[in-house]
Amino acid sequence: MxxxxxxxxxxxxxxxxxxxxxxxxxxxxxxxxxxxxxxxxxxxxxxxxxxxxxxxxxxxxxxxxxxxxxxxxxxxxxxxxxxxxxxLPDRMSVRIRHDGDGPGYCGVGIITVTVSTRCPQCGGPRGFDTVIPHRFHHDGDWYVADRWANKCGHVDMYDAVLAESREVLLPLVAAPLPVPAPPAEDSPAGLILTAAKKSRGMHAQQAARLLDVHGHIEEAERIRAELRSRNGHMSAKQAADLLHALSGPVAEGGVQ
Ligand SMILES: [Zn+2]
CATH class of the missing domain: 3.30.1370 (Ribosomal Protein S8; Chain: A, domain 1)
Known part of the structure; x- marks a missing residue:
């Protein structure tokens, strides 16, 4: 494999x-x-x-x-x-146990914090809809914090949740996207576009063969997979656009 x-x-x-x-x-x-x-x-x-x-x-x-x-x-x-x-909401508020930061602090603290509904490990939805009260006994008193289960299986620890809640919660609204640069001439997408200019009506199948010749085997297979899902309806230009879109043309850091 x-x-x-x-x-x-x-x-x-x-x-x-x-x-x-x-x-x-x-x-x-x-x-x-x-x-x-x-x-x-x-x-x-x-x-x-x-x-x-x-x-x-x-x-x-x-x-x-x-x-x-x-x-x-x-x-x-x-x-x-x-x-x-x-x-899927952007945020969830939960009660967590936090017994204080300073030395000599004793006793149990329960605080309510607000965090993202995305799992910090995989980005999957947190179990915001599974939150249930968790009653526990400590030193003669009863307390209630919240528990939840993430579908992805990653477990949230109270300390990590508290640290996350103290970070600045950035708005989730997408910033304007930068205009992607055109593909480089010697990139798989660039090769196809150059050939398509000379050969009007060039089909994606021909684009895939062109990439085979230039040793871009993986990209050629990607086009063929797309062709199958489109039942063979795909131009060389569309194939180039697809490869360019998937190649991550936008520089890291372009969007915060
Ligand atoms: Zn996860």
């Missing part, structure tokens, strides 16, 4: 959408990107299916980008159907 790097050069959106369709309304991690800008760009394109044929028709999927221990994750969910899917 072929090994894959953490940053998959050929994100398998077809597999992600298949899983998402089976579990309508449930968030599925589609893939990881090395830069937050790339993940945000793709997250913006998914709901409108812009150059993302796996997510057609427009409006069938929702998406968001979130930080992941190994990069930046794209999370998607399928929303087509009569019953509305529950809204």
């Amino acid at each position: 072929k090994s894959r790097s953490v940053y998959r050069a050929t994100p398998d959106h077809a597999a992600a959408t298949a899983t998402a369709r089976e579990e309508r309304g449930q968030w599925v991690m589609a893939c990881l990107y090395p830069s937050s800008a790339s993940a945000k760009t793709i997250a913006r394109r998914v709901p409108i299916a812009e150059m993302m044929p796996a997510y057609e028709p427009a409006g069938a999927y929702e998406a968001y980008a979130a930080q992941h221990t190994d990069g930046h994750a794209l999370w998607v969910r399928y929303v087509v159907g009569d019953e509305p899917v529950p809204v």
Whole structure:
């Protein structure tokens, strides 16, 4: 079996959408990107299916980008159907146990904090809808804190939640995206665009063969996979746009 790097050069959106369709309304991690800008760009394109044929028709999927221990994750969910899917809020408020910072502090403290609803490890939705009161006994007194379970399986520890709540909560509203630079001439997308200029009506199948010749085997396979999901309807120009969109053309740090 072929090994894959953490940053998959050929994100398998077809597999992600298949899983998402089976579990309508449930968030599925589609893939990881090395830069937050790339993940945000793709997250913006998914709901409108812009150059993302796996997510057609427009409006069938929702998406968001979130930080992941190994990069930046794209999370998607399928929303087509009569019953509305529950809204994923941006924040959740919970009661946690915090017994004080200073030396000599004794006793139990319960404080209410507000944190993101995204798991800090994988970016998946936290169990904001599973919060239940947890009563505990300490030194003759009863206290109540909150507990919740994250669907991703990552466990939130109170100390980490407290630290997170003390960080500045940045607005989740997306900043304007920088205009991506055109593909470099010697990149797979650039090679296709140069050839397509000379050969009007060039098909994506020819673009894939061109990439084979130049040794860009993975990109050629990516195009063929897309072609299959589009039932063979794809121009060379569309293939170039797709590769360019997936290559993470926006510089890291372009969007904060
Ligand atoms: Zn997680």
